[in-house]
Amino acid sequence: ILIPSESYAPKAVRQALGSVFQNVYAEGYPPLRMTRDPEERLRDVAWQLAYYRRYADRRFYKGVDYVHFVECLAQRRCAELFAHDSVRPEHIYVNVQPLSGAAANLAVYQALMEPGDTLMGMDLFQGGHLTHGSEFNISGQRYRVVSYGVDPRTERLDYDAIRDLAREHRPRVIVAGYTSYPWAPDWRTFRAIADEVGAYLVADIAHTAGMAAAGVYPNPVGIAHVTVFTTHKTICGPRGAVILTTDEELAQAIDMAIFPGEQGGPHINKFAAMAVAFRIAQTEEFRRLQRQIVANARALAEALAKRDLRLAYGGTDTHLLLIDLKSVGDRAGDRQGRPYAGDRKGRPYLWGEPAARILDLAGIVVNKNTIPGDTETALATGIRLGTPWVTQRGLDEADMDTLAGLIHRILVNIKPFAYNGLIGTLPRGKIELDVLEEVRHGVAALAEKAGIDFEYERSDYPHYPETRGQGDGGTGRQGDKGTVGLQVTGWRARQFVQEVVTANVAELAPSEAIAAYILDRHGRLIDQVVVKREGSDEWGRDRYLITPTPANTARVASWLRGLADGYILFDEEDVFRKVEGPVVVEETAGQEDKGRRRQGDKEKGSGTSAAELFA
Template structure:
């Protein structure tokens, strides 16, 4: 086997087994209705940038700080940027990173312009686009702001919280003390007065708002008031709803929370990565050092390039229309499932996801009316070509035996899911119920 074959051979020639597996996955995605709330299809331009030669290089460190206040046009003046680089170099440890500097500066600026809100301008919104995914991003926030043993207060995992919000099975609950708050057991929505009482009792150093399985609008200002009463930082984790926030269909926590974290796929429809944002300059420096060298080494520059493309797309009217459709489809799906006798947790959906209670699907032919489990329900739907995930819901004993199914409408809406199609999908689910 020649060196040329190793480095220049096509995937089909080098490893047809992997090619076939990829082809099968392509076919699976094309032939099913994907209602996984944390998944979306990255646009072709995003995946093209992701496969670029930026994936070959290391670029430990950051672009020069002054580039944060440059306009996109100034950053894109590559000849001028090269002249500056050749004269002054940059703060990174590696050389050969002049174009990595440009692409990262562009991604940071596009994110700042896209998410600037609540009186915070793009010039005063500090963005880090280097976190490799959501969990390391949140870990970096804790590294920057907390000491081991400090208290993190986040939503209980079974009520829709995330592992990285202080769960005892996560590093966030091992290095730090995790204190949960809960949704109201009757309404299944956040009870801010109860959350305040828990905060006053436990005096956390940081409160996390933002969830992986909560279908309602979040009152960021109320969380700010609670955090201020106990002297806590407020972290807004908008990993699931960042696309909705960018499009203005969900309130923004920018300028309210001390730090905002998000993944860059899910509803933002970009590559698999993450970002951190803050309007506080002193925190920005701490966050940067917590990401590198605190949490990770060299960033994935190809992912940052793909993110820059996704952020440009997220600033378009087409993207905003998509996000409105995502929310409308989730609300309609929730309503129609209820009309078919399936209980929806919290009574509906105000974002991109909904949770159904599989206990509302019972086998009336058995003496005790055995109910459907989340696992069995998700498996039945998968066979029918509808892809979802089992999920805990309020009242569940644990993650091993959940009685819920989580559904999201991002991917289906990207492919043109309409109100009529949402009705058809509801009918398919209800047929399976019967």
């Protein structure tokens, strides 16, 4: 998994998240006194309970004696984690109740601005977040938005241009911190700009909080007026968010904006999991992890660049990077001379959507992303990659080079094209099955060496595309002497089977069978099979049983499943052609009897051309 906003929560965090605290409602906040107590005093349970019983608290429910402990413990551990030489833990005010980073950002705006005030944030298309003023988000609808971006020449932040923009528009809030801009911001320069125009500076370190806590990314606490982050990215904790400030008045306004302003009952089990995650984040092992995350991102960036894949923004010094897909491959058009949709000259772009989809089929999870120059999310020409998850599983710089090779192998072999749909351009792409399976094997080898903290069973089709094995035909049925069949099910199964075999199966009645051939994209024989029509299933979907020869079962299964997914190249002359689908292709007991032969087909060996086969 290379999604930079995802990480793997350790077992201890998951156990706390699954605790009985999830059953409790606790609207409101802990006693103010407890939120200021250090952890050592919080551990004096008898004293804290005695104080709780004698005095009122800020909750709307009773029976929350122990909720106070876990919420305050999470607050104090968080303050300790982000304290540094200039800011002591007791001077950091912490709210751990936001349900997500978006909710936290909107609550901060609610506390600092009035509707119609000016919000200044980074353009969504160039690295900002939806809540930094996107027109599709409440932040872009409630406030007057002024967006800054990168210098079109350097693709880096231009602080002089940002200062000029702030002077012109006098924003109430400037938000910095990004979801797809891969370089760390200069917090002090941003604060100087904010002070000059009378704005609040909000640091959104949702992605980079773990690195900031570990000292491998600049810590904005004490520089920004407010710092916001999520706990499920590089903090490696539960899903949630935290708001920090060193200003007590702002802290009170933010608390009111969260509850009762925006949310009701908080998720108490999340507090327990946060407390565990923040304790783990104080360890040397966590700091080593964060250093390796950054090292792996740089290594991956270098490995991609040496394979002539251009990196948007010129590289990275954080956990994420973006590939500019406009740097990939040949743009000559298809063999019939038709240009693929793409740039002004008609040359094909490899867009982010098909690139991400095909990488996903290979076992590499990324996301499409806009990069400088893009104007539509649907036509993003970048893909975003991050290293937290793979680093947690023990992969290092050498593995990043291997991974870069696998990514490159996929990207340069995708044949991009596009349809003109009712809603505009629909980006698509196809790839050769052999290339896809080669990369799947490489990904499987990397995954096999990676560590994980629980026992698991391997997931086969339909959950994960199974790669062909050795000695078992790739079916996973080593030692099984029975014939393996492939059951094809779907409302378009009849059309699908008709298009992928040589016989006319459309005329088959239920229980009838026919011999046929399956050919590859060159018109060469993959296998001779028996196709039997079965009765419809309980949903009325057609079903066909295709029985290959045992030695070719894996190849036939991969071919059929690839065609059903819609991303396998099967026609050298026309990349636009497609096979009907979707269908499910599952292994089952095969058809022993070869059935009736309507075409007079003769069994031929693999590799025989179609022309010779039907001569």
